[in-house]
Structure formats: structure tokens, C-alpha cells
Amino acid sequence: MTRVLMYSPTRRADKGGVQRMMDDLERMLPDHDLSVRRMGPDETEETEGIAFHPTADATDEGTPTLAAIPKAASSAVNLAQVLRRERPDVVNIHFPTGVMSYFMGMRPFFKFKLLVSIHGGDVLRPTPQMKVHLPRFLRAADAITAVSQELAQTAQDYAPAIAPKLHYIPNGADADFWRPVDVPVIPGRIVSVGRLLTIKGFDLLIEAMKALPNAVAHIYGEGDERTKLQSQIDAAGLNARVVLKGHVSPDQLRTALSEAEVFAMPSRGEGMPLALIEALACGCPAVATDVGGIPDVLTQDAGRVVPRENVPALADALSEALSGAAHYTRQGARARAEAFSHTACYDQYAQLIHSLAARDQRGHAAE
Template sequence: MSPPRIALITPMLPVDHDQTRGRYIYETARALSRLAEVRTWFIQPRYPRLPGLSPRSFLHDDIGPDYRIEGIDVEALSYPAIPGLSRVLNGVVASRLLTPRLRRFAPDLVLAYWVYPDGHAALRTARNLGIPCIVGARGSDIHVRSGINAIMTRRTIAGVDRLLTVSKAMRLAAIKQFGASENRTLTISNGFNTGIFRPLDRVAMRNKLGIEPQARLVIYVGRLVESKGLCELIEAHRRLVQRNRNLRLVLIGDGVMRERLGTLISTNGLENSVLLAGGCEPEQVAEWIAAADLLTLPSWSEGYPNVVVEAIACGRPVVATDVGGTREIIDSSNGILIPARNVDALERALDDALERSWDHTAIAAAMRRTWDDVGRETLAVCEQVIAEQR
């Protein structure tokens, strides 16, 4: 039997200003493309270029139809939207653009990542074409929903043939909060790129990145938004650097909080100990992880944070908040879990982790799950759903 034709819908893939954005979806699409015939539609809202009508939670830039990325067959398109005002219609409008494109591709199944509005658009399109639909939830599309987003998320989940979650905690949240079917909700956790995220020589990486041998280096990798706990991180660092002048903090990524963070750093006199490194390619992220003493992720909410997986694969311990599926990655051998939005706990945990003796080789050896594993498991679910309909 020939491999299935899968139409993959996503609003998130790596872009020029943020190479970490949607990396986990890209890696899943690439792994799945090695096993089946997959075409990816990278679908984005297109906002009016007017003051006050830009999204507040993420940097937005129109992605042109010439968008390309190695390893996947991708078509980028955008639909008109107004932040907040068009939220209830975004899925409908996006589906109208998707339906003729998918009809020409003639897929056996639609697979979408991000429940609303993109999963809803995928579901409407799949029903128009008479084929099954699977939606994958990634994090805040389950954990941070309210108002019309919550209503439409529930409707989308009720209609799909399968709901995929990246953590067991998210699966339970989808069942309890949105009425997802226990039998049709499955967990497929993320993997990591073994060719990039692996133990590297710490001294060599510090020399390359210009980090002093005596520095105690803590890094953060992710979007620069308030919900990632960055204000708490800056405050915890401010306290710690008063006791340890060799402490350094590097923030890797980009986002709407970039300017505010710059102000916060200068206001607290932290210019010599905090670096805003900007968005980095995965290879650069791996170098920073190797150079660091530890990685921290003090988020208020998470799905299954891939940067935590990548740090552990590189042999580095992690201090992170006990939210979402983070507990499914971190234990006492590879990190410390703390409550969210708690500066005191974050300060103590960072201090403790920096002083503790970690077995870096054992930390890295315990992380083995790859994106090929994710691709195989995802394909198995797709094939099962296609067989059920037939």
C-alpha cells in the first residue's frame, strides 16, 4: 500500500527573525515527510498596518509566498484578520482559502497543529473534502484559553477524529477542560535533533562565544514575552549577581518584550551581566547550551518545552517551573522544578543548581527520543484514522 497523502496545516514555522519559532512543528513535518507524501500549508493572519492593530503577544511579520525551508514541501499563505475583532471568524476565513488548495492536492487526511483558529480551519476544510482530520495541540492552545478562544477550542476538539497532545498533562487538561474524548486523545511527546543537540566541549564553546572561563553562565531560550517569566528571571538574577559578580545571564530569542527587557536591564544596572543575544539558529543554540552551566525556563505555562529536552540532550541541567509537561522531562537527576511566578523560589533554585555537582554525561545519555520516533508515531495515528474511515 502506498504511503498516505497528508495535508499539514500550521501557523508556526521558523522565520528569519525567530529561528526557534515553531521548530518542533517543522521537525515533525520533516520527519513525517520522510515517511509519507506531505505538503505543508504555513498559514498566517494578515493584520492591517495601523497603529494599535498589531498583535501584542508575538512579533508579526507578513510571510510571503516565496517562503521556503529545507526538508518540507511548503506553501505560505495569509488571510485577513483584525486582532481580537475577527477572532471568531478567523477559522472560517482561513478555511475558505485552504479548501481549494487542498482539493487540488487531494490528501487522504488533514493534520493541523494549533487548535484554534488553525485546527478549526483544517477541520472545516477536511469536512468539505470528506476526509478525516487530526489536530495537534502544542501548549497555550490548551492551557491558555478564555472567552471566544475557549468556546472555539471546545468546538474544534469535539469535531476532530483525533486530538494529539505533546504531554500527558496536556491530555488530561484537554479532557477535563474541553471535553476531549479519552479514546480519541493521544500523547505524542516531542523529540530532539540528535545531530545538533549533543554534548559539546564546554571550553571550546566558551572560547567561541567569548565567555570568560570563570563565569557562571545561565541561559534562557525562547520567546521574549512576559508569560515566559522573564521579569521574575531578571529580578532573580539581579539578586544573585550581587553575591556572585561572575554570574552571567544570556537571553536567546526575540519577541514583543525585547525593548522592555532592555530597559529593565539598564534600569537595574545589569548591562555587564545580562546579554540579549537575539534569535539564533539551532546550531548556535546548541553552542550556547554547551557553554552554559544550566538552562532556565521560568514560564507561567508550557506544553512540552522542547528547549528543556534539548538542554538535557546536551548534558545541561535545567531549572524550570512545574507547569504543563515539564514534570515529564525533569527529575532530580537533571534539574529542579519550582512554582511559577515565584521570584524567591527561582532565586534559590538557580543558586542551588549552580552550586550542585551534576553528572553531565548521565544527563545527556538519558535523553534518546528523536524526531524520527515522533514521525513514526504520528504516521501510525494517521494511518489508523484513514483506515477507520475507509
């Protein structure tokens, strides 16, 4: 059986799109004769993963500083011990950061193939120093997956030579689970989902709510911006109409999406937002900004795409959806989501991983 080690610097507990996609890969790839172990900063025996959390000054920006070298050496030893024990055929890094330099250094000794999966901010919004290292990291990969066409093109702009090993594999939702629940649609209900971060644009949705006096918005998720967003809600006097709901179970979220008249995604930047596909799968039409893979997903029979950071356009599109004047339907939303099947997505991942594992060290298919 082919052995896969999946690593991400993001915490499993953050419950963002990257983590949820990795959850699905971890669950589904074994059905394709792949043995999967997960590695990350908050893995424990309970999650059956492998903890690996190098210090930030040693890794986040590529080459360690002089003061960080002892810590970097310790992290390298820890990684070598894991690789010696697990003996992966393929290491799959999601959301590459400077930690990737450790894996690059270990590859000649442990002979694994390196699959890099890019998701959005890792390539679209790298730090200044990471931007310098990114072309080298991308060139070092044996294969690269990108969740949107925009992301694939941006990666290729950094390193044109990667084109032959770049694969567009959009995120997919489990349409068997994410389906309409038999509950009444609540007039005026808007639902939005995501980590509470500036990039997600929830401040723009709150601002747009001032122009929608008959609407109520429920925002699901947690993050560093919660206090700031709540202060904005308080200052605008919107406490009764904009509610930060926090994390809820998938069952509860599915019900919330089924009850909503419209799903809002006011993001300033995205890769291929799984939350959008899940909302559509629940039959909830969407209004979302023209970033990342959103235009690839949101066709006119499923919702409306609006310019990013344009509050009047966002408010107008939401008003249209709530008034019943929009041409898209709940049936159209569901049909569009079915084009982004998680089964098709993870079949492509499995095929790519098997093809990588079958290559010899010169990159040729094994005889």
C-alpha cells in the same frame, strides 16, 4: 503515498517550539511514506509552503462578525482551491484557533481526516471567546495529540468525550545533533532560550539575577517583550550580566548550551518545551518551573523543578547549581534527554497519521 497538509496560524519565521516541531515533522515524515505540505501565514515559494492567512476578525474567535463575512468567504474560497489541488488524506492543525472552523466546513466536501495537535497556550490560555468554541473544535477532530500529560488532561476537561481519540506524544529532540560540544564550561554562565514573551518568564530570571552577583545570563530568542526586558535590565543595572542575544544558528546555540553551567526556564506556562530537552541533550543541567510537561522531563538527576513565579526559589536553585552543591550532573542531563528521542516521537506521529488515513468515513479501519 498518504498526503498530509500541516497548518498552523503561527508564523514559520517565529522559530518557537511549535514551528521547530513542524520543521522536524516536515523533514522526517517523508521517511515514513508520507507526503507533507506546509500551510501558514508566511509561507512562500522559497519555503515550498502554501500561504494562508485569513483576516483576524474573520477567524480568531470562531464565528465571523457580520462585517467580516465577505473576507471570510474569500478565505473559504482560497482554502477550497488549495484542498482541491492538494487533496490531502489528513489535515494536521497545530495550535488550533478559529481558523479551524474553515477546515471543519470543508471536510464534508474533501473527505480528509482532521488531526489536531495542541501545544500549550492554545488549550491552557485560550481567549474568552475561543474558550467557548474550544470544546466544539476538539470534538470535531478525528484525533488529537498533546505534548504533555497536563495538556492532555486539560483538553479532556474541556470535552470529556474526546478521551478515546486523545494521544500523548511528547516533543522529542535530535540527540545526534543536540549533543555536548567539546568546549570548556564557563563558570557562572546561565543560558535561557525562548520567545521573548511574558509567558516565558524572562522578567523573573532578570529579577533573580540580582541575587546572583557572580552569574552571567545569556537569553536567546526574539519577541514582542524585547524592549520591555531590556528596560528592566537597564533599570536594574544588570547590562554587564544579563544579555539578550537574539536569534542564533543551531550550531551557535548548541555551543552556548555546552558552555553553560545551568539552563534556566522560568516559564509561567509551557506545553512540552523542546528547548529544555535540547539543553539537557547538550549535557546542561536545568532549573525550570513546575508548569506543563517540565516535571515529566526534569528528574532529579538532570536538574531541579521550582514553583512558578517564585523568584527567591528560582534564585536559590540557580545558586545551588552554580555552587556545585547540586546532586545532578551533566551526564545525568544527557541521559534524561535521550528518553525523549525525536525518532520515537515522529514514529508515533507517522503511525497515527497512517491509521487515520486508513479509516473510512465512518471512522472504521478500511477493509
